[in-house]
Structure formats: structure tokens, C-alpha cells
Amino acid sequence: MDTIKAVMLRDWCTWDDDYKTLVEDLRAKLLALATKKTEEYTITLMQGSGTFSVESIIGSIIPPEGKLLVLANGAYGDRIALISKTLKINTVVHNSGELAKPDLEKLESTLKEDRDITHVAVVHCETTTGMINPIDKIGEIVKKHGRVYFSDTISSFGGVPMDISDLNIDYCVGSSNKCIQGVPGFGFIIARKKEMTKIKGYARSLSLDLYDQWQMMEADGGKWRYTSPTHVVRAFYQAMLELEEEGGIEKRHERYSSSQRILVEGMRRLGFKTLLPDEFQSPIITSFYSPESEKYNFKDFYDKLKARGFVIYPGKVTKLDTFRIGNIGDIYPEDIKRLLKAIEESVFW
Ligand SMILES: *Cc1c(COP(=O)(O)O)cnc(C)c1O
Numbered sequence: 458m459d460t461i462k463a464v465m466l467r468d469w470c471t472w473d474d475d476y477k478t479l480v481e482d483l484r485a486k487l488l489a490l491a492t493k494k495t496e497e498y499t500i501t502l503m504q505g506s507g508t509f510s511v512e513s514i515i516g517s518i519i520p521p522e523g524k525l526l527v528l529a530n531g532a533y534g535d536r537i538a539l540i541s542k543t544l545k546i547n548t549v550v551h552n553s554g555e556l557a558k559p560d561l562e563k564l565e566s567t568l569k570e571d572r573d574i575t576h577v578a579v580v581h582c583e584t585t586t587g588m589i590n591p592i593d594k595i596g597e598i599v600k601k602h603g604r605v606y607f608s609d610t611i612s613s614f615g616g617v618p619m620d621i622s623d624l625n626i627d628y629c630v631g632s633s634n635k636c637i638q639g640v641p642g643f644g645f646i647i648a649r650k651k652e653m654t655k656i657k658g659y660a661r662s663l664s665l666d667l668y669d670q671w672q673m674m675e676a677d678g679g680k681w682r683y684t685s686p687t688h689v690v691r692a693f694y695q696a697m698l699e700l701e702e703e704g705g706i707e708k709r710h711e712r713y714s715s716s717q718r719i720l721v722e723g724m725r726r727l728g729f730k731t732l733l734p735d736e737f738q739s740p741i742i743t744s745f746y747s748p749e750s751e752k753y754n755f756k757d758f759y760d761k762l763k764a765r766g767f768v769i770y771p772g773k774v775t776k777l778d779t780f781r782i783g784n785i786g787d788i789y790p791e792d793i794k795r796l797l798k799a800i801e802e803s804v805f806w
Pocket of ligand 1: 508582632
């Protein structure tokens with residue numbers, strides 16, 4: 458949106474009161490989007506892309522003797538495990554494969570048997586495939602067994618209605634450039650206050666110390682510890698206003714869902730097959746099998762669409778030949794119809 462980019466033309470100071478007021482306002486708005494129980498949760502903003510915020514969480518919330526169980530079914534679940542192992546945290550991974558949901562019975566029995574596990578992590582919308590994971594059912598099991606629960610909600614926050622308190626979430630995370638539709642540059646961590654007060658001194662990194670960043674924002678009303686991406690934050694504020702204008706998360710979810718439906722119907726008419734069954738599918742991004750024709754190659758297809766003004770994603774699934782089409786952002790059902798026409802013109806097999 459040009460309006461979002463336009464507000465970046467003014468400069469702001471990281472420590473200035475006007476800027477800090479904007480940050481505080483933003484934290485309050487994000488909190489209200491996340492839950493009705495605003496008194497139980499708190500928001501911390503963190504510099505960097507979404508992965509930096511995930512690393513901040515993993516590195517800051519697990520005590521030295523803690524152990525993390527990661528439920529992985531794609532690249533972003535694998536990334537949580539990789540971060541954890543890189544930080545020398547005791548890590549166990551349940552990998553259900555990219556086409557299956559996490560195994561809930563195995564989760565339950567593992568939590569019963571392995572008393573060393575202190576934390577459980579799962580991705581909500583696994584952007585690798587477009588799969589939506591059952592974070593409600595996982596949350597119930599994790600809470601029943603008294604463990605701390607983290608969900609990477611980066612690709613769904615702002616685009617899929619949820620109340621994180623109802624989901625038993627202790628920590629979750631979003632980033633500036635996904636469903637809130639700002640520009641890239643920072644992430645936001647939503648945390649249960651009761652848990653945050655316990656994590657002082659756990660951080661395995663100085664700049665990504667979640668507790669310290671939170672304490673600074675609380676003590677000095679909206680102050681980040683190190684230079685904050687001021688222009689990006691201002692743009693994000695504008696994006697939040699535009700989300701409100703659109704009618705909030707419910708309305709945005711309706712738009713994404715109808716775009717995704719039109720996309721899948723149109724693609725099926727053109728002979729494409731989706732990787733996932735419809736009931737596993739999020740309204741965020743969709744994976745399609747590549748056509749079997751020998752004449753097809755992704756690069757040509759990509760270039761043809763790009764020349765018509767559309768950029769698609771390569772597949773991220775390891776063993777199957779796929780490509781992905783995302784429909785979040787300033788994209789409307791009419792754009793999807795134009796895309797379908799461009800795809801029809803680009804198929805040559
Ligand atoms: C986008 C995304 C991230 C963060 O990726 P960055 O490239 O660091 O912005 C993390 N998890 C999920 C599920 C995502 O979709």
C-alpha cells in the first residue's frame with residue numbers, strides 16, 4: 458500500500474517521547490488483537506526478521522537445565538529445532554513429515570514419560586506447505602501436563618482469528634511483514650506475564666535477550682534497548698490502522714479465505730492439484746504439484762508470470778516437485794482472477 462510506504466518518509470528518534478508513545482500505542486493495539494485477557498499477557502518488540510524473534514524466544518525462555526520438544530512438519534518447525542540445537546539446548550523433535558499433522562497421542566505419551574521436557578514448540582501455519590496445525594488441541598495436552606507452550610504464529614497472526622488465552626499459549630510471535638501487511642524489519646513477542654517474570658538471566662544472547670528488552674520497554678515506556686527500526690515501526694502503525702479500517706482480523710480472514718478459494722477452484726479448472734487436502738489448508742499460502750509435462754520447468758513458468766506482474770514461490774517441500782502461491786498482503790480476489798488468467802496464458806504443455 459502506498460499509504461504505508463508514505464509514512465516512512467518522516468524520521469523519528471528511537472528515544473524521543475513521540476516515538477515511544479507510538480510504540481506504547483502499538484503494543485496496546487497488538488495485545489488487544491491477541492487476546493481478550495489483556496491483563497495476563499504482554500508484548501515485546503524485537504529488531505530483525507521473524508526468525509530473530511523466534512531465536513529470541515527459544516534462547517530466552519528455557520532454563521539452562523530445560524528441554525524443548527519441537528513438533529515439526531516443515532521447514533519452520535525444523536528451524537525452531539535448529540535454533541535450539543545451535544544454542545546447545547537439550548532438544549527432542551517429533552517430525553510427522555510435511556504432509557501430516559503432529560501426532561497428538563505421541564505428544565501425550567512423551568510428556569508423560571519424559572519429565573525432563575519443560576517446553577513444547579509448534580508452528581501454527583507451516584508456511585512450507587500451507588498446513589494449519591491444531592494448536593488448540595496441542596495446547597490442551599501441553600497444559601494438562603504442566604509444560605510451557607510456544608507457538609510460531611508468524612504467518613497467521615493478524616490473518617486468522619484466535620484468542621491466544623483460549624489456546625493455552627504462553628508465548629507466540631508475529632512479524633511486521635506478514636498478515637498485518639507492514640514492511641519487513643521487526644517481530645513482536647506475545648507472552649504470558651506470569652511466565653515472563655521467571656526467565657531473567659536465561660538468555661543465551663545479549664541483543665536477543667527477551668527479558669531485558671521487555672524490562673526496558675516496560676520501565677522506559679516504549680524504549681528499545683538498541684536502535685529500533687523507526688521507519689518500519691511507523692509503517693507498521695499505519696498498517697495496524699488499515700487493518701482496523703478493513704474491519705479487523707475477521708474481515709481480513711474472510712478476504713484471504715475467499716482469495717484462496719478462488720485460487721484453488723481456478724487452478725483445479727486448469728488441471729493443477731493441491732498438495733494438501735482442503736481440510737488441512739490455511740488461507741495464507743497454497744502448495745500445488747508441478748505439472749507432470751516434460752515441457753514444464755519452474756523457472757520458465759516463474760519468468761512468464763513475473764513478466765505479467767506476478768511473483769510466485771518455489772516449492773519448499775523436500776521430496777515432491779511443487780510450487781506455492783501466497784495470497785496475503787494487499788491482494789484481493791480480483792487480483793487472483795487476473796493471476797489465474799496469467800497462469801492460463803503461461804501454460805504451454
Ligand atoms: C515468515 C516466517 C518466519 C520468519 O521468517 P523470516 O524470513 O525470518 O521473516 C517464521 N516462521 C514462519 C511460520 C514464517 O512463515
